[in-house]
Amino acid sequence: MNILKFVGTADFKPKLFTSIKHYSKEKFMTDLMAGVIVGIVALPLAIAFGIASGVSPEKGLITAIIGGFIVSVLGGCSVQIGGPTGAFIIIVYGIIQQFGFEGLAVATILAGLILIGMGLLRLGTVIKFIPYPIIVGFTSGIALTIFTTQIKDLLGLTMSSVPADFISKWIAYAKAISSINLWSLIVSILSILIIIYSPRFIKKIPGSLIAIIVMTIVVYLLKEFAGLTGIETIGDRFQINASLPKPNTIPITLESINLLLPAAFTIAMLGAIESLLSATVADGIIGDKQNSNTELIAQGAANLVTPLFGGIPVTGAIARTMTNINNGGRSPVAGIVHAVVLLLILLFLGPLTKHIPMACLAGVLVIVSYNMSEWRTFRSLLKNPKSDVIVLLVTFFLTVIFDLTIAIELGILLAMVLLVKRVSETSNISVIKDELNMATDAEKTADNDKLILPKGVEVYEIDGPFFFGIANKFEESMRTIDAKRPKIRIIRMRKVPFMDSTGLHNLESLYRISREENIQLVLSGVNNKVRGVLDKSGFSDKIGKNNILSNINEALERVNELI
Numbered sequence: 001m002n003i004l005k006f007v008g009t010a011d012f013k014p015k016l017f018t019s020i021k022h023y024s025k026e027k028f029m030t031d032l033m034a035g036v037i038v039g040i041v042a043l044p045l046a047i048a049f050g051i052a053s054g055v056s057p058e059k060g061l062i063t064a065i066i067g068g069f070i071v072s073v074l075g076g077c078s079v080q081i082g083g084p085t086g087a088f089i090i091i092v093y094g095i096i097q098q099f100g101f102e103g104l105a106v107a108t109i110l111a112g113l114i115l116i117g118m119g120l121l122r123l124g125t126v127i128k129f130i131p132y133p134i135i136v137g138f139t140s141g142i143a144l145t146i147f148t149t150q151i152k153d154l155l156g157l158t159m160s161s162v163p164a165d166f167i168s169k170w171i172a173y174a175k176a177i178s179s180i181n182l183w184s185l186i187v188s189i190l191s192i193l194i195i196i197y198s199p200r201f202i203k204k205i206p207g208s209l210i211a212i213i214v215m216t217i218v219v220y221l222l223k224e225f226a227g228l229t230g231i232e233t234i235g236d237r238f239q240i241n242a243s244l245p246k247p248n249t250i251p252i253t254l255e256s257i258n259l260l261l262p263a264a265f266t267i268a269m270l271g272a273i274e275s276l277l278s279a280t281v282a283d284g285i286i287g288d289k290q291n292s293n294t295e296l297i298a299q300g301a302a303n304l305v306t307p308l309f310g311g312i313p314v315t316g317a318i319a320r321t322m323t324n325i326n327n328g329g330r331s332p333v334a335g336i337v338h339a340v341v342l343l344l345i346l347l348f349l350g351p352l353t354k355h356i357p358m359a360c361l362a363g364v365l366v367i368v369s370y371n372m373s374e375w376r377t378f379r380s381l382l383k384n385p386k387s388d389v390i391v392l393l394v395t396f397f398l399t400v401i402f403d404l405t406i407a408i409e410l411g412i413l414l415a416m417v418l419l420v421k422r423v424s425e426t427s428n429i430s431v432i433k434d435e436l437n438m439a440t441d442a443e444k445t446a447d448n449d450k451l452i453l454p455k456g457v458e459v460y461e462i463d464g465p466f467f468f469g470i471a472n473k474f475e476e477s478m479r480t481i482d483a484k485r486p487k488i489r490i491i492r493m494r495k496v497p498f499m500d501s502t503g504l505h506n507l508e509s510l511y512r513i514s515r516e517e518n519i520q521l522v523l524s525g526v527n528n529k530v531r532g533v534l535d536k537s538g539f540s541d542k543i544g545k546n547n548i549l550s551n552i553n554e555a556l557e558r559v560n561e562l563i
Contacts, residue, residue, distance in 0.1 A: 019333070030329070082302055115268050141397070153188075387421075433458055524552050
């Protein structure tokens with residue numbers, strides 16, 4: 001019953017249902033056109049992301065079809081386009097190498113459950129506060145890693161296997177550099193040039209699709225009529241299954257959960273960050289407001305269902321979402337159309353994908369990695385405060401040299417530690433005797449700029465949150481006070497917005513020591529939030545509720561009574 005009540009109050013309001021209330025034929029035609037164009041844009045990317053992730057090309061398409069459909073139907077953003085993205089390539093490839101495709105399916109389903117849980121717990125707004133240096137650090141790291149994975153196909157190198165880690169890859173490439181295939185290199189370079197320069201002449205069709213069509217035709221003709229060999233195509237490496245697969249059961253055991261939970265957490269965090277970042281950018285352009293919790297639930301549902309059909313992780317795709325907006329898409333209908341277009345391409349044109357050169361797809365992914373790299377932003381962040389630079393570089397190098405799971409977890413941990421350090425450095429503890437300067441004090445009630453403290457009374461003012469970062473500083477301040485003990489200690493807390501358990505523990509320790517030394521404790525300027533912590537813990541009853549006052553003037557009146 002409690003669970004039903006909790007789910008019933010969940011923040012789940014799909015944009016599709018609000019969009020169709022005032023829908024019209026004109027809006028549908030605009031969404032239809034946008035959806036068709038986005039579907040065409042998504043085609044080469046879905047294929048490239050699927051292959052780069054270590055799965056067959058149709059699995060990338062299946063992910064875009066099923067995941068994109070669910071994200072559009074259930075999502076909290078009107079224009080979000082879901083599907084496979086470059087950000088997932090490295091984590092997906094690593095999971096498949098270590099645990100196989102079945103392990104990836106389990107990790108993706110667990111990630112889906114985590115995302116749904118985050119949405120139900122209304123954590124959508126919290127995810128937005130992931131420090132920007134972490135996002136740039138792992139995004140740039142992913143971009144460099146994607147580029148590194150494409151060197152073999154980019155140059156047409158002959159290699160029996162490619163090592164998994166970054167440094168070993170480059171060592172292996174250096175050893176195999178003599179096996180460069182000149183024709184593959186030419187195809188890669190021409191593909192990159194077409195992607196860069198074709199938008200100047202053809203606006204509506206994406207450069208990646210033009211490159212794939214042109215280079216596929218050229219390579220096919222060279223093979224058929226000129227007898228050219230050595231350029232590897234998708235068909236040389238994969239068996240294409242041009243149909244929508246039936247759902248499979250995924251065996252999930254306690255052992256597999258324990259083994260794959262860290263990877264699932266990384267998928268969930270990466271998916272949440274990327275999808276909400278994409279939705280936030282979209283909101284700024286179309287003037288709408290996303291429901292971040294609904295978006296997380298939709299992303300979770302997509303990652304829960306897609307693996308059953310052989311798909312890989314799903315998230316919001318910024319490039320495809322921007323394409324949707326730029327072509328007039330304004331409701332989730334455009335995203336649904338995009339999924340239908342991809343389904344039709346898979347069913348009727350799927351077998352033709354076997355002729356696409358791997359070198360051409362490598363060129364597509366080189367451009368994707370360049371766009372992801374955000375090197376200008378990375379360079380500008382290096383001029384920021386030292387703590388931000390440390391977080392940026394640590395996240396970047398951990399992503400490149402180790403893996404994304406370690407990078408995200410340690411990056412967030414490091415950012416939290418540096419934040420606590422920064423807050424602690426800006427928080428102060430001051431000991432005041434004899435008189436209080438009230439010239440600029442908000443609690444000043446008379447013309448007198450000074451409050452004279454009675455003999456034997458000391459004021460300890462805490463400026464900042466009373467949490468674990470500053471609580472120890474408070475304890476150190478207490479140890480360095482004069483040997484001459486006061487009769488009454490006033491703890492002035494007017495600038496304490498909140499207090500955690502460590503702060504409460506230190507306050508209780510101070511109360512216990514003060515009582516042993518026959519010193520009375522009085523609290524001043526306690527706000528409602530801090531008062532609630534004191535009441536709930538029972539500290540208010542220990543110290544006496546009449547010794548917890550709302551301002552310094554009331555506290556001094558209480559002191560005079562006690563004296």
